[in-house]
Amino acid sequence: MAPKYKLTYFPIMGLAEPIRFLLSYGKIEFEDERCDQDKWPSVKESTPLGKVPVLEIDGKTTWQSVAICRYLAKQLGLAGANDWEDLQIDMAVDTISDLRMKVAAYAYETDEALKEKKKQSLLNETLPFMLPRLDKMVKENGGYFANGKLSWADLYFAAIPINFMMGFDITKDYSNLSALKNTVCEIPAIKEWISKRPKTER
Amino acid sequence: MAPKYKLTYFPIMGLAEPIRFLLSYGKIEFEDERCDQDKWPSVKESTPLGKVPVLEIDGKTTWQSVAICRYLAKQLGLAGANDWEDLQIDMAVDTISDLRMKVAAYAYETDEALKEKKKQSLLNETLPFMLPRLDKMVKENGGYFANGKLSWADLYFAAIPINFMMGFDITKDYSNLSALKNTVCEIPAIKEWISKRPKTER
The missing domain is CATH 1.20.1050.10 (Glutathione S-transferase Yfyf (Class Pi); Chain A, domain 2)
Incomplete structure (x- = not known):
């Protein structure tokens, strides 16, 4: 079964948009959770290091937007050959x-x-x-x-x-x-x- | 023959020190060029994007300290298994x-x-x-x-x-x-x- 993806970020493009581009490029379905400023304090506490975007992959939490993009790129053939x-x-x-x-x-x-x-x-x-x-x-x-x-x-x-x-x-x-x-x-x-x-x- | 490494940075630890740690861990000889502030304007012009550290590997210029560390880590067995x-x-x-x-x-x-x-x-x-x-x-x-x-x-x-x-x-x-x-x-x-x-x- 394909992994399940849930992205959490503010309701803007910001640092999450490259992740959304990569998921879209790979035709990967994802839940695009957009957290308003008033919910942020409670969401912040739930993240590993107080930062978003966070991408849950089959329930496992990943963070740091560039690191996530690099990982997805490898799965999608958008990384280097060596x-x-x-x-x-x-x-x-x-x-x-x-x-x-x-x-x-x-x-x-x-x-x-x-x-x-x-x-x-x-x-x-x-x-x-x-x-x-x-x-x-x-x-x-x-x-x-x-x-x-x-x-x-x-x-x-x-x-x-x-x-x-x-x-x-x-x-x-x-x-x-x-x-x-x-x-x-x-x-x-x-x-x-x-x-x-x-x-x-x- | 082993590649030749030349590192260029300011005369401080700063962003270059993780690169120096990795090269040292790998027992790799490297030229540790430390550029004083008065030489910086001319050195800056010679770098691809105006930033140091720069690591020349067999004459090929690489930059961005974290990217360089990741590359060296792969050569030295300090990256992940997957x-x-x-x-x-x-x-x-x-x-x-x-x-x-x-x-x-x-x-x-x-x-x-x-x-x-x-x-x-x-x-x-x-x-x-x-x-x-x-x-x-x-x-x-x-x-x-x-x-x-x-x-x-x-x-x-x-x-x-x-x-x-x-x-x-x-x-x-x-x-x-x-x-x-x-x-x-x-x-x-x-x-x-x-x-x-x-x-x-x-």
């Missing part, structure tokens, strides 16, 4: 994740002066430094992040809602990144997920 | 890495008021929440972070200099975490590395 290829994928994912964290630190900042400072640092330093380099990576890898073929790094990038947090499409001036995102979003199973997922702002 | 075991290790490592990031955000904060606020949040919320749970993980896994046996998660935890950044030994009230750290540091090859490594504050 240790070296896996390293290339992991390097790309951790770089995208670093970028997401910087954008999230800005998006979730509540102090207005600090928020403006973080925004300027992103617009003038981080994004102009990182995006051309990420774009070049994709160009040199035949339209993908690693190893010249589709991997979970590509799904991770297309799913993680950096644009929503930043307020504009960060790929707009980077044709390789933008094309890659389209490639992923046009995969039929992903396209279907995007069309049916709850519409949220981030 | 995908599920690898997931348990990855969950532990990413949790330790999250904790390190919170501590680093405090340690590197230059605004005194903000720094104090971050310190109080660590002392009153993050550490009291995370440490008992991490300690329990180790207890339930026979003295290790995952799968009842030594893995790179244990080396990662013992190497990453959270204590130095926090200003005290965060494991002092947590006997399982503290015992695990000792177990790793008493592995002969690790013990030798610790005795010969350059003495730095963090």
